Each structure stands twice: as structure tokens, then as C-alpha cells.
Amino acid sequence: MRRVTIFGSTGSIGESTVDLVSRAGDVQVVALTGGRNVTRLAEQARALNAELAVTAHDDCYDALKSALAGSGIGVAAGPHALAEAAVRPADWVMSAIVGAAGLVPGFRALEQGATLALANKESLVTAGPLLLAEAKRHGATILPVDSEHSAVFQALAGENIDTVERVIITASGGPFRSWDAEKLKHATPAQAVAHPNWDMGQRISIDSASLFNKALELIETREFFGIEPERIEVLVHPQSIVHALVGFIDGGILAHIGPADMRHAIGYALNWPERRALPVERLDLAKIATLEFQAPDDRRFPALRLAREVMAIGGLAGAAFNAAKEVALDAFIAHALSFPAMAEVVEETLARLSRDRGLTLAPDSLVNVLEMDHLARRRAEEVIRERQ
Ligand code: NDP
Numbered sequence: 555m556r557r558v559t560i561f562g563s564t565g566s567i568g569e570s571t572v573d574l575v576s577r578a579g580d581v582q583v584v585a586l587t588g589g590r591n592v593t594r595l596a597e598q599a600r601a602l603n604a605e606l607a608v609t610a611h612d613d614c615y616d617a618l619k620s621a622l623a624g625s626g627i628g629v630a631a632g633p634h635a636l637a638e639a640a641v642r643p644a645d646w647v648m649s650a651i652v653g654a655a656g657l658v659p660g661f662r663a664l665e666q667g668a669t670l671a672l673a674n675k676e677s678l679v680t681a682g683p684l685l686l687a688e689a690k691r692h693g694a695t696i697l698p699v700d701s702e703h704s705a706v707f708q709a710l711a712g713e714n715i716d717t718v719e720r721v722i723i724t725a726s727g728g729p730f731r732s733w734d735a736e737k738l739k740h741a742t743p744a745q746a747v748a749h750p751n752w753d754m755g756q757r758i759s760i761d762s763a764s765l766f767n768k769a770l771e772l773i774e775t776r777e778f779f780g781i782e783p784e785r786i787e788v789l790v791h792p793q794s795i796v797h798a799l800v801g802f803i804d805g806g807i808l809a810h811i812g813p814a815d816m817r818h819a820i821g822y823a824l825n826w827p828e829r830r831a832l833p834v835e836r837l838d839l840a841k842i843a844t845l846e847f848q849a850p851d852d853r854r855f856p857a858l859r860l861a862r863e864v865m866a867i868g869g870l871a872g873a874a875f876n877a878a879k880e881v882a883l884d885a886f887i888a889h890a891l892s893f894p895a896m897a898e899v900v901e902e903t904l905a906r907l908s909r910d911r912g913l914t915l916a917p918d919s920l921v922n923v924l925e926m927d928h929l930a931r932r933r934a935e936e937v938i939r940e941r942q
Pocket of ligand 1: 564565566587588610649653675752755
């Protein structure tokens with residue numbers, strides 16, 4: 555029996571993971587964690603007969619406790635409880651909390667040498683070198699769950715990384731791919747969330763529309779595979795069928811093709827190093843017929859340019875970038891910032907931080923990362939206040 559824990563089980567990735575885990579016969583669920591959706595968390599915990607259910611919020615404890623009354627399932631709440639759940643012995647841990655909040659639980663899970671299936675890209679963006687070093691120290695394995703990174707990982711199986719010339723990750727271009735700059739000024743959160751191909755959580759859907767999601771993924775590719783930024787390309791591919799391509803020194807390119815269903819990448823990580831049958835659509839390429847590719851437009855969508863600047867700075871710039879992006883995203887969702895202003899706020903925050911504190915500092919520990927996260931949030935809030 556494999557012992558499995560799912561962080562963020564009530565979210566989009568979490569639900570897909572719960573679906574696959576409930577179909578697997580050989581799994582014992584150790585812990586499930588969620589945020590405010592305690593009703594769903596309790597349903598999942600009962601259905602999977604989990605040992606423990608944890609909500610991230612102390613004020614949700616009573617609701618979760620009563621929803622699980624009589625079940626014998628343990629109940630806990632708060633960030634400390636999340637970190638404690640991470641060190642409960644498990645063989646496989648899904649990291650699918652959204653945002654920088656996913657960083658500490660993922661880190662703690664590595665301490666017990668578990669295989670960490672990493673959907674939470676923010677962990678690599680904010681603390682990539684620390685996370686990889688922690689995995690190495692404890693003999694733990696990190697597997698990518700982002701569809702592009704899973705695709706690269708699969709294309710690299712059996713290959714020598716030194717023969718890789720370039721890595722291309724694709725972006726659907728989101729719902730605003732063909733919108734002009736003027737129209738983008740009036741884009742609403744509801745419009746931004748309506749992703750054409752993927753059914754994802756609210757925050758990543760909006761990040762996809764602004765290409766901030768792809769910006770995070772650029773940094774994630776650099777951190778996870780150790781490939782220089784100049785050799786990582788982004789290609790807009792509206793059909794979202796080709797998830798990534800790896801070009802080798804002999805001119806050959808391996809492309810990973812699959813349906814827009816995260817259960818493929820999650821299932822690959824769950825079954826790795828084996829492949830097992832998964833309940834995803836089988837593509838009919840004749841029916842799809844056309845695959846399009848375009849260069850991204852950095853002028854309308856500056857997030858990719860900013861990510862390249864962040865990679866050039868190094869150190870704590872990734873943590874600052876992500877934190878500023880999260881604050882700007884919250885403000886956009888609250889209708890306090892226009893869609894294009896999100897990138898302006900992130901750029902201005904990075905500029906201020908580089909003036910009053912060295913972003914280039916290589917973090918010694920998570921404490922440095924969390925301090926920069928905190929500082930960047932305050933600066934971004936300041937920038938937003940000044941614009942109002
Ligand atoms: P969702 O918003 O759908 O779900 C987020 C999960 O995290 C929920 O379980 C939520 O709980 C929980 N949560 C929210 N805030 C906190 C917090 N402060 N502390 C602890 N738990 C919290 O996100 P997604 O599933 O879309 O994304 C999860 C991660 O996976 C992100 O990092 C995203 O970038 C990445 N990813 C997602 C993909 C997708 O297709 N969705 C694809 C590739 C990567 P509750 O809902 O109960 O409040």
C-alpha cells in the first residue's frame with residue numbers, strides 16, 4: 555500500500571488527484587488539506603477514508619470538526635497543522651496549494667524522503683535551489699506536475715541533458731490572445747477566468763490570461779531542469795495539444811502531445827516510473843487537423859520579459875516577483891487594478907526592491923525567502939495605493 559497525502563485537495567489539481575487516487579486500488583490516504591471549502595474537504599476525507607483532514611484556516615476548524623464527527627478521521631487547522639501533516643510518513647505527496655502558501659508544506663514533505671509531485675510552481679519560482687537541495691539532502695524525489703514540465707520531463711527520459719539545445723514550452727495565449735492593448739484595459743476578472751482550453755482554479759486561469767503563469771513556468775523550467783534562460787523559449791499554441799518540445803543538438807525535436815486534462819500529468823507523476831492506464835481522452839489528430847504556433851507578444855503581455863529580467867537578477871528576485879504578482883492579482887480580482895496594470899505594479903515593485911534591498915542575495919534558508927515574500931507584498935501594496 556502506498557501512503558499518499560494531498561495538499562490543496564479541494565482545488566482543481568487536488569480534485570483531479572483525488573479522482574485518480576480513488577481509482578487506484580493500492581493507496582492509503584494519510585492526509586488531505588484544503589482552505590475554506592471544508593464541506594468538500596470532509597466529503598473527500600470520508601470517501602477516501604483519510605487518516606487526517608486539515609484546513610489551512612483556524613476559523614474553519616469547528617466546521618470541519620463537525621462535518622467529520624463520528625468518522626474517526628483526525629481534524630486539524632492552521633499553517634502549523636499543514637506543516638505537521640507534511641511530516642506524517644507518506645510515500646507520495648501532492649503539492650497543490652495555490653501560491654506561496656504551498657512552499658512550507660512541500661519543503662517539510664521532502665524531509666521524510668517522500669516523492670513530491672509538484673504542481674505548486676511557486677515553490678520553484680521562489681525557492682528553487684533550496685527546494686532541490688533539500689530533496690537531495692533527504693534522498694527525496696521531486697516530479698513536475700505542470701503539464702509543460704511533465705512534458706519536458708517525459709521527453710527527456712533516457713536522454714543526456716547535455717545534448718539538449720533548447721526547451722520550448724507552449725502557452726495557449728488565454729482568452730485575450732487576440733485582444734488589442736486598448737481592449738485589454740477594460741478586461742474583467744470574469745473574462746480573464748474563462749480559459750479557452752483548460753479548466754483550472756481562478757488564480758492560475760487569470761495568470762494564464764496575463765501570461766504571468768507562463769512567466770512563472772519559464773522560471774520553473776530554468777530551476778527544475780537547470781537549463782539556461784537563453785535556451786528556454788515560449789511558443790503560443792492556441793490548441794494546447796503540444797505541451798512542450800525539447801530540441802537536441804542533432805536538430806531533432808521531441809514534442810509531447812496530449813489532451814488538455816491535468817490528470818495525464820498528475821497520473822504520470824502518481825505512477826512514475828511506470829506508466830499505467832489513465833481515464834483521459836484519446837486524441838483524434840485527424841479531427842484536430844491543424845496545430846498553430848505563434849511567437850508571444852511581449853508588448854501586450856510583458857510578463858515574459860519580466861520573468862527574463864528576474865532570472866537575470868537571480869537570488870531572491872523570484873520570490874519578490876511571485877509575491878508582487880500575487881498582490882497585483884488580488885487587486886485585479888477585487889477590481890482595484892486594471893488588467894494591464896498588474897504587470898506595471900510587478901515591474902515597479904521589482905524596481906523599488908532593487909533600490910532599497912539587494913534582490914541578488916542568494917537565500918540561505920526559507921526564512922530569507924519568506925522575508926522577501928513579505929517585503930515584496932508590502933512594496934506592491936504601496937505601489938497599488940499610490941496609483942489610486
Ligand atoms: P485552486 O485555486 O483550484 O486550489 C487551491 C487549493 O489550495 C485549494 O485546495 C484551496 O483550498 C487551497 N488553498 C488556498 N489558499 C490556501 C492557503 N493560504 N493555505 C493552504 N491552502 C490554500 O488552484 P489550482 O488547483 O488551480 O492550482 C494549484 C497549484 O497548482 C497552483 O500552484 C497552480 O499554479 C498549479 N497548477 C495548476 C494547474 C491547473 O490546471 N489548475 C496546472 C498546473 C499547475 P479551498 O479551495 O478549500 O479554499
